[in-house]
Amino acid sequence: MARYDSLIDALGDTPLVGLPHLSPRWDGEHPVRLWAKLEDRNPTGSIKDRAALAMIRDAEADGRLTPGCTILEPTSGNTGISLAMVAKLRGYGIVCVMPENTSVERRQLLEMFGARIISSPAAGGSNQAVATAKQLAEQYPDWVMLYQYGNAANAQAHYEGTGPEVLRDLPSITHFVAGLGTTGTLMGVGRYLREKVPDVQIVAAEPRYGELVYGLRNIDEGFVPELYDDSVLTRRFSVTSYDALRRTRDLIEHEGIFAGISTGAILHAALSIAERIPEDETADVAFVVCDGGWKYLSTGAYTGTLQQAAERLEGQLWA
Amino acid sequence: MAIEVKIPTILRTYTGGEKSVEAKGDTLAALIDDLDGNHPGIKGRLITDEGALHRFVNVYVNDEDVRFTGSLETPLKDGDAVTVLPAVAGG
Numbered sequence: 001m002a003r004y005d006s007l008i009d010a011l012g013d014t015p016l017v018g019l020p021h022l023s024p025r026w027d028g029e030h031p032v033r034l035w036a037k038l039e040d041r042n043p044t045g046s047i048k049d050r051a052a053l054a055m056i057r058d059a060e061a062d063g064r065l066t067p068g069c070t071i072l073e074p075t076s077g078n079t080g081i082s083l084a085m086v087a088k089l090r091g092y093g094i095v096c097v098m099p100e101n102t103s104v105e106r107r108q109l110l111e112m113f114g115a116r117i118i119s120s121p122a123a124g125g126s127n128q129a130v131a132t133a134k135q136l137a138e139q140y141p142d143w144v145m146l147y148q149y150g151n152a153a154n155a156q157a158h159y160e161g162t163g164p165e166v167l168r169d170l171p172s173i174t175h176f177v178a179g180l181g182t183t184g185t186l187m188g189v190g191r192y193l194r195e196k197v198p199d200v201q202i203v204a205a206e207p208r209y210g211e212l213v214y215g216l217r218n219i220d221e222g223f224v225p226e227l228y229d230d231s232v233l234t235r236r237f238s239v240t241s242y243d244a245l246r247r248t249r250d251l252i253e254h255e256g257i258f259a260g261i262s263t264g265a266i267l268h269a270a271l272s273i274a275e276r277i278p279e280d281e282t283a284d285v286a287f288v289v290c291d292g293g294w295k296y297l298s299t300g301a302y303t304g305t306l307q308q309a310a311e312r313l314e315g316q317l318w319a
Numbered sequence: 320m321a322i323e324v325k326i327p328t329i330l331r332t333y334t335g336g337e338k339s340v341e342a343k344g345d346t347l348a349a350l351i352d353d354l355d356g357n358h359p360g361i362k363g364r365l366i367t368d369e370g371a372l373h374r375f376v377n378v379y380v381n382d383e384d385v386r387f388t389g390s391l392e393t394p395l396k397d398g399d400a401v402t403v404l405p406a407v408a409g410g
Contacts, residue, residue, distance in 0.1 A: 074408075126408035149408065181408070208382075211328050214405050219329060219364055222375025222406040236384035238377070238402065272382075 007043045008086060011053055012161045014041045016169040016286065021254040024274050032277045034270055035170055035286045036257060044085045046291035051184050052082030054157035055146040064144055067091055072143040074133035076126050076317045077106035078291060079148050084113035097133040099125055102317050105295040125213040125317055127223045148182045150226030158188025166286050167196055177270040177287040179262050179319060180204040183228040185288060190232040201234040205269035207262060208238045210314035237272060239265035242310040245301055260291040261301055262319035322350060322395055325402040333361040347378065348391040350401065375406045
């Protein structure tokens with residue numbers, strides 16, 4: 001059944017598709033296969049729809065969000081877009097604090113959904129957006145900050161949704177690979193799979209940005225999301241813009257999948273593992289396609305040489 | 320055995336502004352000791368008084384987070400690349 005009462009009800013149950021060309025061994029006695037979970041097939045086109053809807057439902061259930069409320073959230077884009085769509089349909093106002101070095105498409109989408117954007121300085125990246133949002137929360141105590149980095153409903157959405165979907169579609173799963181931002185996807189899916197699949201490996205890919213993004217004044221200004229529990233993970237990779245772009249283009253070239261740049265980073269980590277699996281072992285590696293490439297066209301990620309594209313991304317928050 | 324260590328902007332006060340320096344050691348702990356010999360004070364920014372990696376410092380050997388490969392006991396070999404980065408938010 002693919003009929004829904006509203007757009008929000010169409011969230012989740014996204015396709016899991018094989019990568020017959022990029023997988024190290026698709027066929028044979030000991031296949032090592034890659035599977036892409038197409039989270040761009042969510043209502044606003046990203047995996048963040050899951051966390052956004054779960055956080056809003058949770059806040060409605062416990063009475064923090066009531067009609068006419070204003071939501072406040074630090075976001076580099078996708079979470080804000082997801083929250084803004086749900087807020088629009090449910091009659092909430094929304095204020096997003098976003099670093100100024102994010103793509104123009106994300107800003108336009110947020111504005112289209114009725115969000116008010118407060119820009120935080122590029123230097124300091126998302127850390128600064130989080131700090132600014134916390135200050136605003138003190139100034140405007142009637143605004144409701146859902147706070148994706150520490151909201152248990154974020155990880156729970158993946159524990160109850162993404163995780164069970166992946167296991168249903170790939171009972172032979174050996175590895176799950178996703179991006180590490182708020183850590184909600186990896187914590188939620190990771191905990192679910194660890195309960196159900198002995199020896200499953202949970203692998204994180206995090207973006208390595210240009211230097212500007214790490215422009216803290218002090219190490220103590222660093223940020224680790226409250227949701228993060230490193231005991232859920234098996235391995236964690238830092239992926240450069242160049243490698244992320246290279247894999248993003250590989251996905252288009254070999255599999256026809258037009259994904260955003262963070263998906264390239266995740267595929268890079270997935271391939272790093274898959275390519276080292278011994279000849280006599282079998283593996284089924286599921287990874288997350290976080291969003292489509294549409295929101296990143298203006299960054300020049302898909303044109304020119306890889307080196308040129310990587311240079312254009314310098315200083316941009318691309319995940 | 321020379322290993323390239325990439326230093327984040329915030330710690331370059333210890334390396335005379337250099338983005339990348341060389342250090343020696345067959346484990347990460349040994350490498351950081353060697354680094355501190357040439358760039359005094361940097362160890363105190365990477366490692367806590369209790370001897371663990373600072374919560375807001377991430378260290379990668381060949382792009383993999385050392386907290387999952389043995390932490391300070393992570394073995395190193397010639398040609399490895401070590402990257403130090405502060406922890407930042409995503410999302």
